[in-house]
Amino acid sequence: MLIRRLARPLLAAIFISGGINALRDTGGHAKAAAPFLDKTVGKVEDSLPEQVPTDAVTLVRLDGAVKLGAGVLLALGKAPRFAALLLVGSTVPTTLAAHAFWEIDDPQERAGQQIHFLKNIGLIGGLLIAAVDTEGKPSVAYRAKHGASRVAEQTQVNAKAAKKMARKAKRKARR
Incomplete structure (x- = not known):
């Protein structure tokens, strides 16, 4: 500026x-x-x-x-x-x-x-x-805080996807 x-x-x-x-x-x-x-x-x-x-x-x-x-x-x-x-x-x-x-x-x-x-x-x-x-x-503190939130959200999404894949694999293994 x-x-x-x-x-x-x-x-x-x-x-x-x-x-x-x-x-x-x-x-x-x-x-x-x-x-x-x-x-x-x-x-x-x-x-x-x-x-x-x-x-x-x-x-x-x-x-x-x-x-x-x-x-x-x-x-x-x-x-x-x-x-x-x-x-x-x-x-x-x-x-x-x-x-x-x-x-x-x-x-x-x-x-x-x-x-x-x-x-x-x-x-x-x-x-x-x-x-x-x-x-x-944004300050370093702001970026760190919001970066941690995004990582937590992505971790939850990945955990749900992993559970879903595990259920599919379990069903497939039963057949």
């Missing part, structure tokens, strides 16, 4: 841009993310496997790559539901880290961060809609 072809790239544009910016200025983004990471990842760092990155620079690079890659996928309509879910997973921590307006005392700066926070919440809402959009096709 035309709306999807227009809406997906429009929604994806902010994530593609954000991903590029995060990859270009990893240090600046890492510095901004460090306090949030100290409060969250820092508390569980010892219990994480050593393969899981916990340093701000690596996490910012990963986040930037996810935003860029998933944004491009969403814009092109390739695996859009999966791409939208990846972007939701990336946007939630970014929003909490970058726009924690509740921690700011200056009323003007607080209002600005609150606007950015609400903008990101709106983007998450749009991504959630994109994540459940089946493009008019």
Whole structure:
């Protein structure tokens, strides 16, 4: 549908841009993310496997790559539901880290961060809609449920036919 072809790239544009910016200025983004990471990842760092990155620079690079890659996928309509879910997973921590307006005392700066926070919440809402959009096709759950019903119906039809054939064979055997 035309709306999807227009809406997906429009929604994806902010994530593609954000991903590029995060990859270009990893240090600046890492510095901004460090306090949030100290409060969250820092508390569980010892219990994480050593393969899981916990340093701000690596996490910012990963986040930037996810935003860029998933944004491009969403814009092109390739695996859009999966791409939208990846972007939701990336946007939630970014929003909490970058726009924690509740921690700011200056009323003007607080209002600005609150606007950015609400903008990101709106983007998450749009991504959630994109994540459940089946493009008019039935969902996997619907297809599985109705497929099981058709199999059950066909099994009953086959069972009746088998009984009928067995009765005929029994009569034929008696003769």
